[in-house]
Amino acid sequence: MNDMTPIPTTIKDWETDQEVRWCPGCGDYAVLKAVQRTMPELGVRPENTVFVSGIGCSSRFPYYMETYGFHTIHGRAPAFATGIKLANPELDVWIITGDGDALSIGGNHTMHVLRRNLDCQILLFNNEIYGLTKGQYSPTSRMGTRSPSTPFGSVDSPVSPCAYALGAGARFVARGIDVHKKLPEVLKAAHRHKGASFVEIFQNCIVYNDEVFGAFTEKKAAADNQIWLEAGEPMLFAGGAKGIILDKERLRLDVVDVTDGDWRGAGVIVHEPANRAVAHMLVEMPLGAFPMALGVLYDDPHPTFDEVVRMQNAQAAKGKSADLQALIAKGQTWQVEKEPRAE
Amino acid sequence: MATAHSIEDGGRARVPHEQGAVVVRFAGDSGDGMQLTGGQFTLSTALAGNDLATFPDFPAEIRAPQGTLFGVSAFQINFGSTSIETAGDEPEVLIAMNPAALKTNVDALTPGGLIIADAGEFGARNLAKAGYAADPLEDGSLARWQLLSIDISALTIEAVKPFGLGNKEALRCKNMWTLGLALWMFDRPRDPITDWLKAKFAAKPELAEANIAALNAGHAYGETAEIGYAFRQRHIDPAPTAPGLYRTITGAEAISLGLVAGARLAGLPMFFGGYPITPASAILHHLARLKEFEVTTFQAEDEIAAICAAIGASYAGSLGVTSSSGPGIALKGEAMGLAIMTELPLIIVNSQRGGPSTGLPTKTEQSDLYQAVYGRNGDAPLPVIAVRSPADAFDCAIEAVRIATQFMTPVIILTDGYIANAAEPWRVPDHEVYQAFPVDFFDESPREGEKFNPYRRDAKLARPWVRPGTPGLTHRIGGIEKSSDSGNIDYSASNHQRMTDIRARKVLNVADTIPGQDIALGEPGEKLAVVGWGSTFGPIHQGVLRARDEGKSVAHIHIRYIWPMPKNLGDLLKTYDRILVPELNTGQLKTLLRDQFLVDARPLNKVSGHPFRIAEIEAAIEASLG
Numbered sequence: 014m015n016d017m018t019p020i021p022t023t024i025k026d027w028e029t030d031q032e033v034r035w036c037p038g039c040g041d042y043a044v045l046k047a048v049q050r051t052m053p054e055l056g057v058r059p060e061n062t063v064f065v066s067g068i069g070c071s072s073r074f075p076y077y078m079e080t081y082g083f084h085t086i087h088g089r090a091p092a093f094a095t096g097i098k099l100a101n102p103e104l105d106v107w108i109i110t111g112d113g114d115a116l117s118i119g120g121n122h123t124m125h126v127l128r129r130n131l132d133c134q135i136l137l138f139n140n141e142i143y144g145l146t147k148g149q150y151s152p153t154s155r156m157g158t159r160s161p162s163t164p165f166g167s168v169d170s171p172v173s174p175c176a177y178a179l180g181a182g183a184r185f186v187a188r189g190i191d192v193h194k195k196l197p198e199v200l201k202a203a204h205r206h207k208g209a210s211f212v213e214i215f216q217n218c219i220v221y222n223d224e225v226f227g228a229f230t231e232k233k234a235a236a237d238n239q240i241w242l243e244a245g246e247p248m249l250f251a252g253g254a255k256g257i258i259l260d261k262e263r264l265r266l267d268v269v270d271v272t273d274g275d276w277r278g279a280g281v282i283v284h285e286p287a288n289r290a291v292a293h294m295l296v297e298m299p300l301g302a303f304p305m306a307l308g309v310l311y312d313d314p315h316p317t318f319d320e321v322v323r324m325q326n327a328q329a330a331k332g333k334s335a336d337l338q339a340l341i342a343k344g345q346t347w348q349v350e351k352e353p354r355a356e
Numbered sequence: 357m358a359t360a361h362s363i364e365d366g367g368r369a370r371v372p373h374e375q376g377a378v379v380v381r382f383a384g385d386s387g388d389g390m391q392l393t394g395g396q397f398t399l400s401t402a403l404a405g406n407d408l409a410t411f412p413d414f415p416a417e418i419r420a421p422q423g424t425l426f427g428v429s430a431f432q433i434n435f436g437s438t439s440i441e442t443a444g445d446e447p448e449v450l451i452a453m454n455p456a457a458l459k460t461n462v463d464a465l466t467p468g469g470l471i472i473a474d475a476g477e478f479g480a481r482n483l484a485k486a487g488y489a490a491d492p493l494e495d496g497s498l499a500r501w502q503l504l505s506i507d508i509s510a511l512t513i514e515a516v517k518p519f520g521l522g523n524k525e526a527l528r529c530k531n532m533w534t535l536g537l538a539l540w541m542f543d544r545p546r547d548p549i550t551d552w553l554k555a556k557f558a559a560k561p562e563l564a565e566a567n568i569a570a571l572n573a574g575h576a577y578g579e580t581a582e583i584g585y586a587f588r589q590r591h592i593d594p595a596p597t598a599p600g601l602y603r604t605i606t607g608a609e610a611i612s613l614g615l616v617a618g619a620r621l622a623g624l625p626m627f628f629g630g631y632p633i634t635p636a637s638a639i640l641h642h643l644a645r646l647k648e649f650e651v652t653t654f655q656a657e658d659e660i661a662a663i664c665a666a667i668g669a670s671y672a673g674s675l676g677v678t679s680s681s682g683p684g685i686a687l688k689g690e691a692m693g694l695a696i697m698t699e700l701p702l703i704i705v706n707s708q709r710g711g712p713s714t715g716l717p718t719k720t721e722q723s724d725l726y727q728a729v730y731g732r733n734g735d736a737p738l739p740v741i742a743v744r745s746p747a748d749a750f751d752c753a754i755e756a757v758r759i760a761t762q763f764m765t766p767v768i769i770l771t772d773g774y775i776a777n778a779a780e781p782w783r784v785p786d787h788e789v790y791q792a793f794p795v796d797f798f799d800e801s802p803r804e805g806e807k808f809n810p811y812r813r814d815a816k817l818a819r820p821w822v823r824p825g826t827p828g829l830t831h832r833i834g835g836i837e838k839s840s841d842s843g844n845i846d847y848s849a850s851n852h853q854r855m856t857d858i859r860a861r862k863v864l865n866v867a868d869t870i871p872g873q874d875i876a877l878g879e880p881g882e883k884l885a886v887v888g889w890g891s892t893f894g895p896i897h898q899g900v901l902r903a904r905d906e907g908k909s910v911a912h913i914h915i916r917y918i919w920p921m922p923k924n925l926g927d928l929l930k931t932y933d934r935i936l937v938p939e940l941n942t943g944q945l946k947t948l949l950r951d952q953f954l955v956d957a958r959p960l961n962k963v964s965g966h967p968f969r970i971a972e973i974e975a976a977i978e979a980s981l982g
């Protein structure tokens with residue numbers, strides 16, 4: 014089953030014969046292609062791969078991957094994934110979810126799969142809207158979002174997916190953009206990380222929330238408003254003309270200009286993915302004053318839930334025989350030899 | 357005679373042996389350890405070879421305020437030299453550890469019965485809390501009964517003095533003093549209790565010694581005190597039982613063991629997803645200790661995650677099991693629908709309690725039958741099996757695993773709070789006698805040019821079970837209606853009709869593999885059939901037995917298979933003039949029987965949180981025939 018060197022695959026091995034049923038121009042197509050393109054590079058086999066999803070546009074994803082796939086119920090994919098992975102830790106488990114699925118109805122399960130650190134990849138397609146149900150505002154929608162259910166604008170504060178993930182105890186947090194060429198690299202890093210890898214993918218909903226991420230995804234805005242973080246590299250953007258510094262007095266990040274590439278002189282900090290405190294600051298950077306932090310924001314492995322459960326099970330079972338007869342006859346017993354006579 | 361360890365307590369005078377049965381109730385504050393006392397008395401009684409049934413009845417609060425009426429915890433045991441089916445109607449002996457316990461329990465006591473009260477707890481404060489204007493031990497209001505008023509508190513403190521415990525800790529030994537007296541009273545062995553105390557307090561031997569001293573002091577009190585007629589020592593003979601090895605077992609234990617045995621017979625590892633809820637948690641606790649039997653337990657973040665993880669595990673090739681009580685089962689409804697749609701094996705155990713909503717968490721009821729049979733969106737049939745007693749739970753669990761794995765379907769096991777907590781003697785079965793039903797995972801790759809069809813079925817209409825990880829068989833399943841062979845999404849009208857029909861027919865096919873409905877007592881064609889299900893077996897059986905002894909034409913039919921029902925059930929019911937359906941709900945099986953068979957089933961209903969009394973069944977039989 015799981016050879017040391019799996020037979021190599023091509024993108025064709027990961028495509029199903031099913032007609033893809035997303036709206037033309039949906040960002041989901043780009044993510045699907047990115048995942049299908051990435052799989053052959055991971056050295057894994059389709060039969061050892063399981064895609065699990067909840068409900069929503071993104072959750073149709075498993076039907077288009079030639080792997081084992083389970084399209085489950087709204088918000089609960091992490092719980093199904095937990096059962097799958099505990100039952101067979103050899104399987105490579107991917108959870109496909111959206112902002113409503115993972116953060117509204119399934120917010121509880123998202124929190125627990127992250128804190129438990131189940132070994133899996135979680136791809137959260139964030140389009141800040143409920144697409145499948147025709148355009149209601151979602152828990153990531155910005156305040157004032159007008160939608161069929163909020164005709165006068167939404168009044169509640171949105172949740173930041175990556176801040177939520179960190180708060181829940183995630184050990185790997187990354188961001189990507191549906192159509193961006195670096196998405197496969199982010200996916201590979203997520204797969205490399207042993208444990209729950211949380212990836213927020215900004216995904217454009219062309220029908221109900223078009224260009225909602227335009228402020229940092231549009232071509233001309235990209236350079237000044239995206240910062241792609243690389244481990245061990247200085248936090249630079251705008252073609253190296255700007256960088257992120259840590260204001261140690263006030264314990265917050267700031268943007269500085271970098272002249273002549275002297276980022277050290279400007280005090281620009283180097284990205285250490287294991288630095289949890291900085292990760293918290295990176296995911297909270299307000300767009301406008303700061304660029305959108307992208308790539309692997311946080312990566313600090315920790316023993317995984319499935320691993321620890323298996324270890325404890327083995328330890329608890331050690332030296333005990335699975336003697337069913339002895340088990341059912343346990344406790345204080347008495348033997349009746351023959352029927353008693355009345356005296 | 358049962359060789360019940362023959363733990364005779366030394367060369368005491370022989371106690372006259374008698375036939376029959378006796379009902380004893382221990383009642384006290386929830387902090388008084390009455391459940392423990394009752395449990396240990398049960399163990400000792402079982403070791404003496406009596407048949408028995410128990411009824412633990414305790415408040416929902418962990419530690420209700422001391423001395424209050426709602427904080428009273430009681431444990432009733434019925435034991436005897438004949439077959440015992442119920443915990444008994446009216447106790448003959450009531451042990452009341454405080455005024456509140458007396459007040460809430462004394463009316464159940466049979467006239468002329470014996471009250472043993474801890475006089476040390478009958479101070480002004482406790483009397484006021486129980487709402488007594490005057491001390492009932494003094495004012496003659498208990499004249500209908502025999503009263504034995506003992507300052508158990510003081511005697512206990514005296515007995516444990518040598519061990520230097522504080523006053524509070526010393527008083528905690530009261531229940532052991534009381535147990536010692538009860539053991540003397542019914543000539544039960546003390547050894548199993550002292551063994552148990554030594555094991556329980558292995559780390560604190562002084563506590564073990566103090567408790568043993570209290571136990572012995574209570575026992576000695578019985579032996580030496582000059583007390584009245586009612587308080588004579590009795591020895592109830594062992595019940596005639598089939599030869600074999602016996603133990604006591606609660607429903608929660610028996611379900612757990614049955615699930616382990618069922619998984620073994622199916623050749624599967626077990627995955628149990630649970631979330632704490634009364635009275636279902638005991639199953640999670642039992643299974644969590646059985647890792648060597650390839651059992652993985654998972655305490656999920658909520659009821660929904662618990663069932664979803666179990667379904668995920670089934671999908672990956674384990675036996676997925678989840679367990680809860682009514683409110684939790686309600687939360688699992690949507691996921692059950694998915695298991696029905698994706699046709700994966702799954703066991704759902706419902707330990708029913710009083711409802712609706714939070715209802716009566718610690719009281720028993722049978723009001724989730726509609727929920728089990730009908731309680732999901734869409735046409736979503738699944739097999740339902742009901743447990744009738746703690747010992748029966750073992751077989752029911754095995755049967756549920758067989759049906760789930762052979763038919764690729766979720767199965768609900770209905771048990772209840774009474775069965776879960778109650779104990780009865782159980783003849784340990786030889787697990788080898790159960791026929792194995794090994795699961796045959798599908799692993800044949802499709803031939804060149806062909807595709808694997810995950811919804812192509814066998815003769816029973818079960819679809820193949822493929823473990824992810826199997827080469828050549830990758831496929832997708834989900835909750836959207838799917839094409840009847842490929843499993844691909846298919847919303848077409850004709851396909852949905854076909855799939856709905858197939859899902860219903862598959863579940864009905866289970867009836868081909870279950871035994872025909874038998875008659876627990878009586879013959880077909882009598883005047884009246886009393887039809888029951890679940891934990892009401894005992895009182896119904898005894899009620900029918902007594903009515904038959906009086907020459908009445910009445911039969912007892914007990915239904916284990918709630919859905920699908922045995923194929924002969926309708927024809928059998930139609931042989932009776934009248935049908936009476938006693939249930940601890942407002943008439944749910946009654947509705948089902950009427951619907952399925954167009955028979956005039958009449959209800960007998962009770963939702964007081966307590967089981968039926970035999971007398972209630974007898975009266976209803978009388979009225980039905982009258």
